Amino acid sequence: MKHRQEACKASAVLFPLLLLSSFAVVASAQPVTAARLWQGIPGLERTSQGRVFVSWFSGGPQEPAPENTVYLCYSDDQGQTFTDPVEMAGPRGTSRTFDPTLWHDPDGRLWYIYNRGDRELAEHGVYARTCADPDATPLVWSDEFRVGFDEAPQSFRVNKPTVLSTGQWLMPVTHVAEPVHDWFAGPKQVQGVGISADSGRTWSLHGAVEAPHWALENMIIELRDGRLWMLIRTGSGVLWQSHSSDGGRTWTAGTATTLASPGSRFFIRRLASGNLLLVNHFKFTGRSHLTAQLSTDDGQTWNAGLLLDERGGVSYPDGVQDASGLIWIVYDRDRQGAGEILLATFHEEDVAAGTNVSGQVRLRHIVNKLK
Template identity: 40%
Template sequence: MIKSRLTEIVRTFALSCILAAGDALASTMEFPSMDEYPHMPYVVKNPGAQYAGDTRMFQGIPSIEAAPNGRLWATWYGGGTGESLENYVLLATSGDDGRTWSKPVMVIDPPFRASEPALWLDPGGTLWFMFNLFPIRSAVDDRLTMEKKFKDIRAYNHFMGANTFVGCQLWVMTTDTPDRGEPVWSEPRLVAMETHNMNKPTVLSDGTWVWPSSPLKSPRGLPVRPLYSNNNGKSFFYKGAVPVPPQTRNADEYQITERKDKSLWLLNRMKYGIGESFSTDGGTTWTEMAPSQIAHITSRFYITRLQSGKLLLVKHGAIKSNVGRSQLMAFLSDDDGNNWTGGLVIDERNDLSYPDGTQAKDGRIYIIYDYQRHREKEILMATFTEEDVAAGKVVSEKTRFRQIVNKATARNPRHDKVPATADFILNTGGETPQGDTAVSAISAPLAKGDRPTVKASATVITDKVSEGATLFADRIYAWNRPPAAFEDLQFIRMPMDKAGSVMFETSGIVYVATPSPNLPGGADLNPFSNEAALIKQGFRKSDMPGFCIFGQAKRDVVSVFQKTVSAGEQVRIKKWAVIIF
């Protein structure tokens, strides 16, 4: 028995390597035996109090689908204080058009991370519940925690032996009765190893299903390659890989649209926003990923073809604007994405993300998204019509916004009130820090004076300094409690990972918060300090004590530099700093 299992593991691993190398473009995926995974994926069909909203400190990344009779289903994941091995997937339903929602009716909670779920109603009326498991990440994160979740060390060792080379796994459960509040679900089915899916499949005009799967951040750097099925999901196979430049590759949260000329249009989350690739041979070959004409933050978007034949796109901000994770809007295209019209604002606030959607049988559109995953912890829904999107405003009576699907209420420790002082954050016991975080002879008292004005541009996003405000255009990090000296000031929300500059039209005091390069003892914990570059631009370090601008880690401690800028002067920063004025 042991030898047989080992042979199966080796064979499965060898198959994944062959597919990764591109030598078996049309090979049918072999499904690993369920006997090899006796502990997976831990389906909890009657979730208890441990999964109640008052226990969750983090949740987000939702998906939504409508049954033929209008019953709605929603899924998302939570658990822990952020993305971690403590994550689990939740499923809920609504029988009154989303006005009220059930408590979680099912949970996927293995002894490692479960996340990025998706829901999809196939053409035959079967509801697919998809979720991803990440055993290899958790295996190196916290062995002791994992061992406790297993019944005995023998079970744990068996699991590790079977998953040593597995980066992620795609699992599904299905039901043919999604109209019911308590449908009959299939047993969990392992679709593929070393692959991940979080968006809805596309059904091509010839009936082929295309699943937007990828190895995500595989430890072996496997390529982006969709999964295909020509027998309604009974089996799957790969075709060609999508060429994605490694220097701009991000999380591979892509979606595929079939255009009217039968070509495939793949839009992918990239470091620069949204990239695109095309295939004219059904996915056997793809063009190299390149920037699309749609500006966007590095985050998920949603695109689908409506019953009218038009494309619906839900993204942050206008088509040509990158506004960070704010201003969720919907647009229409009747020429396969060459031009976009409308522009319905779904939610104008900051810290919104990861829209997914569906169109019900009656034509209504449902969009689900998350709001402040660590603070408000809300899963929200909007419903509207194609006419609302075209008009760019509400014109129908069926429109609703900010409908709560689920709200978690447990306090996340990363938002606990903490003193904004270096002594507390650095745990120095009250001693004066030495090194670059110390208040030295070159420091100056925090200056006060006129506030300058910023030259407006499409890339300059300003916001009020306030607890919970999103700091960066490409990250969801939020302000901890700001120092009192920054009350009533503004900051510029720039990308964390890119260099940039801001021009000031009038003179005034400008502050820049950037990581302190060295902590007590000279330990170099953060290579991203702008200190040297700021000094070259004439900035001077203030005597404000170092504080954690976000998070609670030592590497997030910032020092504040200041300067009186002149009219027309530019301030240049690189990864990473925050400009305050």
């Protein structure tokens, strides 16, 4: 029997839309290859004019580490070549930066969203920088600001916000009610959403969905019947889920889905056609067989899909669909070895057929690598 969980509400802080100071990120900035011994956890966004941005993080000997730093590069030739990566935010005191993602909001701004965590001070929060004109050269970014949730300061996220049919913005959030002197909270983590009704000026935190150990990296879809569907990464072998019928303010108890998972990030988005796209591991051994799958019945069933990369050590997809219908997916491979950030592009018809029927499928294209 389903039961409602009371919303975990937090007053939000105001972020300054008109920041007095900013700086330019220039494509010719010094490369940071020498400082990267590993890399992964990418994000991707594409502007309406065609510039493709990719983010990821690195720094230190591994993830997590106090030296973790978030980076950004971009392409102006449809992803054929990318600029050298530049640092967007780095360690401050004893805090690290990690899990960056990119999001082009309805107002035209590009958000560079990431987490800042300090296990010594037990402080973990969501931060961002914004760019009003992401097609400009040079790029001008706001200063770093914190994204709300003051009454629940132990929070982080890794996936894009979702814009609802009401116009409200929902940011998937993992949070914990007590200070944690570690990189993550583990079994104490719960899943919720940050809701903004004023284009990101303020956010309120709602929901405390429980799921099996190592639950995090949730994503939100608005279903055709108006409910919200939250999918959650867990360590149980399958994704878990929760639903909301009031715009994300309250959520049902978490339950298991039949979608298998090796305990890794997935990506889900509604396509322009109205169908759902899921990029996940399918018929996998560990983090292998990254596959794009299609659902025409709002997530009740999924086809076998289009295999993007069958190799081991592939993970953490993120992506967008552009105005032409082309789907852009970024992911990583072999973080401690080759350190590849990889790009795949394809159309919905390719996912439906399970093969390259559009003639435009591009797989395993290297954005950046260590070796």
